[in-house]
Amino acid sequence: TGEEFGLTPTMAHSKALLVLENFIGGKFVPCSSYIDSYNPSTGDVYCRVPDSGKEEVEAAVKAAKDAFPIWSSKSPLERSQILNKLADLIEHDLEAFAQAESKDQGKTITFARTVDIPRAVHNFRFFASSILHHVTECTEMPTMGCVHYTSRAPVGVAGLISPWNLPLYLLTWKIAPAIACGNTVVAKPSEMTSVTAWMMCKLLEKAGVPPGVVNVVFGTGAKAGEALVCHPDVPLISFTGSTLTAQRITEKSAPHCKRLSLELGGKNPAIIFDDADLSQCIPTTVRSSFANQVPPTPVTQKPHWQQAGRVPEGLCACLHLPLDLNPKLSRSISRLCLRKLLRGKQNNKRLFFLLSIRRYQGKKLLLIPTAQGEICLCTSRIFVQRGIYSEFLKRFVEEAKKWKTGNPSDPTINVGALISKEHLEKVRNYVKKAQAEGARVLCGEGVDPLALPPGNQKGYFMLPTVIAEVKDESCCMQEEIFGPVTCVVAFDTEEEVIKRANGVKYGLAATVWSSNVGRVHRVAHKLQSGLVWTNCWLVRDLNLPFGGMKASGIGREGAKDSYEFFTEVKTITIKH
Numbered sequence: 001t002g003e004e005f006g007l008t009p010t011m012a013h014s015k016a017l018l019v020l021e022n023f024i025g026g027k028f029v030p031c032s033s034y035i036d037s038y039n040p041s042t043g044d045v046y047c048r049v050p051d052s053g054k055e056e057v058e059a060a061v062k063a064a065k066d067a068f069p070i071w072s073s074k075s076p077l078e079r080s081q082i083l084n085k086l087a088d089l090i091e092h093d094l095e096a097f098a099q100a101e102s103k104d105q106g107k108t109i110t111f112a113r114t115v116d117i118p119r120a121v122h123n124f125r126f127f128a129s130s131i132l133h134h135v136t137e138c139t140e141m142p143t144m145g146c147v148h149y150t151s152r153a154p155v156g157v158a159g160l161i162s163p164w165n166l167p168l169y170l171l172t173w174k175i176a177p178a179i180a181c182g183n184t185v186v187a188k189p190s191e192m193t194s195v196t197a198w199m200m201c202k203l204l205e206k207a208g209v210p211p212g213v214v215n216v217v218f219g220t221g222a223k224a225g226e227a228l229v230c231h232p233d234v235p236l237i238s239f240t241g242s243t244l245t246a247q248r249i250t251e252k253s254a255p256h257c258k259r260l261s262l263e264l265g266g267k268n269p270a271i272i273f274d275d276a277d278l279s280q281c282i283p284t285t286v287r288s289s290f291a292n293q294v295p296p297t298p299v300t301q302k303p304h305w306q307q308a309g310r311v312p313e314g315l316c317a318c319l320h321l322p323l324d325l326n327p328k329l330s331r332s333i334s335r336l337c338l339r340k341l342l343r344g345k346q347n348n349k350r351l352f353f354l355l356s357i358r359r360y361q362g363k364k365l366l367l368i369p370t371a372q373g374e375i376c377l378c379t380s381r382i383f384v385q386r387g388i389y390s391e392f393l394k395r396f397v398e399e400a401k402k403w404k405t406g407n408p409s410d411p412t413i414n415v416g417a418l419i420s421k422e423h424l425e426k427v428r429n430y431v432k433k434a435q436a437e438g439a440r441v442l443c444g445e446g447v448d449p450l451a452l453p454p455g456n457q458k459g460y461f462m463l464p465t466v467i468a469e470v471k472d473e474s475c476c477m478q479e480e481i482f483g484p485v486t487c488v489v490a491f492d493t494e495e496e497v498i499k500r501a502n503g504v505k506y507g508l509a510a511t512v513w514s515s516n517v518g519r520v521h522r523v524a525h526k527l528q529s530g531l532v533w534t535n536c537w538l539v540r541d542l543n544l545p546f547g548g549m550k551a552s553g554i555g556r557e558g559a560k561d562s563y564e565f566f567t568e569v570k571t572i573t574i575k576h
């Protein structure tokens with residue numbers, strides 16, 4: 001698999017320069033100019049990405065407009081079948097997609113294999129299913145002899161703009177609902193991570209997606225992104241990225257009164273009360289800070305999520321089996337563990353597990369995912385109640401130090417490369433500023449040595465870094481760092497910690513740890529946050545609203561929310 005993309009599972013070692021083309025009206029179209037894209041783990045240019053602008057966006061919007069009448073008149077069932085077929089095709093080439101994502105983004109191959117690409121597949125399946133189950137509303141007014149009902153229709157050409165941290169995962173989280181609802185799309189992935197979107201385009205025809213339904217224009221935000229945002233024939237923009245860019249998009253789209261969905265940055269707190277179960281809380285908070293790792297777990301040990309009886313999304317059953325194990329034996333171990341792990345009976349999560357196990361039977365498997373703290377839901381402020389502060393800090397740092405940073409294609413590595421040289425510098429500068437303000441760096445950047453393999457010396461790597469005794473007003477406690485850095489501070493009372501947790505401009509995700517159920521509810525209600533996880537992190541049901549409040553966004557995504565965003569509602573009144 002993967003040959004058709006010009007990519008093979010060994011492409012991680014290939015020196016050939018990959019040249020991408022825009023995908024417009026069902027055809028790959030070269031661009032007059034290109035920009036370089038770097039492999040973050042080596043620092044080398046390995047790909048050239050079209051530097052599209054107004055002209056390319058114009059052509060893509062025209063193709064999408066032309067395709068709209070055909071696509072929007074298909075039944076939800078027909079569209080659903082096509083989405084499912086596309087999911088199957090991506091899944092078939094999962095390894096090639098994972099290799100490409102890891103090389104392009106710097107994340108570990110394990111994370112790409114077990115989270116990014118399976119989730120992209122799942123996005124198509126999820127919306128293929130959910131589009132079949134929406135109902136409209138109906139009310140009666142007997143005294144007036146009237147019945148009212150609502151109808152929903154696709155809006156038109158949707159502009160979709162996505163970031164670099166979860167490239168195919170987040171792009172498909174937009175494409176899938178948009179086309180499931182009958183819209184056609186012009187998508188613009190991040191210029192730093194364009195490869196898997198280009199690979200997906202190669203599968204669209206085979207899946208049965210008519211030409212012009214999905215168009216992908218590559219390039220920078222300033223040129224391609226703004227051309228899309230300003231295009232008068234694109235009535236809605238779904239954007240995931242930084243708050244700063246969202247402000248610009250809001251300004252630029254205002255003259256056209258566009259519908260906007262904005263999923264933005266975060267400065268997510270974890271609040272840990274002194275009655276929290278630290279054996280669950282510490283590994284989860286390390287993972288939520290440095291996303292998304294649990295230290296390697298041998299098959300004989302009971303993974304902590306099994307005890308909780310459910311499987312957090314984003315994790316998968318990765319078993320530690322020796323390479324030379326008889327394949328039959330390894331298969332039966334896998335099945336046995338699967339059965340135990342799947343007691344939660346959560347169908348969508350089951351899919352994750354089955355997929356991962358099928359891929360890895362008989363191979364040496366280690367746990368898993370990481371994304372270098374480059375996930376919008378990552379914890380970056382940890383408030384610990386004073387009575388357990390010292391113990392928590394000691395155990396937390398010990399756990400963080402277990403993480404291995406290095407070559408992302410090595411399956412034993414937990415932390416891959418950051419996205420770019422500039423981003424690495426930005427993240428490092430936050431640590432320096434914290435030190436200058438008198439905070440203590442307990443591990444990671446500037447404290448521990450970072451040993452990298454010879455091929456990765458020029459890559460953009462950084463160790464998981466824990467900072468303590470940071471003031472609430474410090475930029476490290478106020479601004480989104482978006483790297484493997486987390487701050488730990490002490491608090492005394494419930495009232496105090498709620499105020500401090502809410503004391504930032506963001507409001508995306510929060511985590512609360514306590515064994516007092518009353519307190520957990522109280523605190524969750526008072527937090528200004530679109531998502532609150534209590535005694536867990538990143539357990540998601542895609543049916544429910546996802547998104548942030550305050551500077552973390554406008555609007556929500558999910559089964560119903562995405563359906564409402566990508567359709568126009570009409571109220572019809574019938575008098576009888």
Ligand code: NAD
Nearest residue numbers: 162163164189190220221225226241242245263264265376
């Ligand atoms: P970014 O805002 O720099 O870029 C995001 C996308 O917008 C890219 O495709 C970029 O090319 C494009 N863009 C940039 N300027 C533009 C403009 N003027 N007009 C139109 N498009 C433009 O963000 P990033 O650095 O790629 O991603 C990291 C950010 O994304 C972080 O802040 C992170 O928290 C956020 N994020 C949020 C979520 C969420 O669901 N809330 C998920 C992932 C990432």
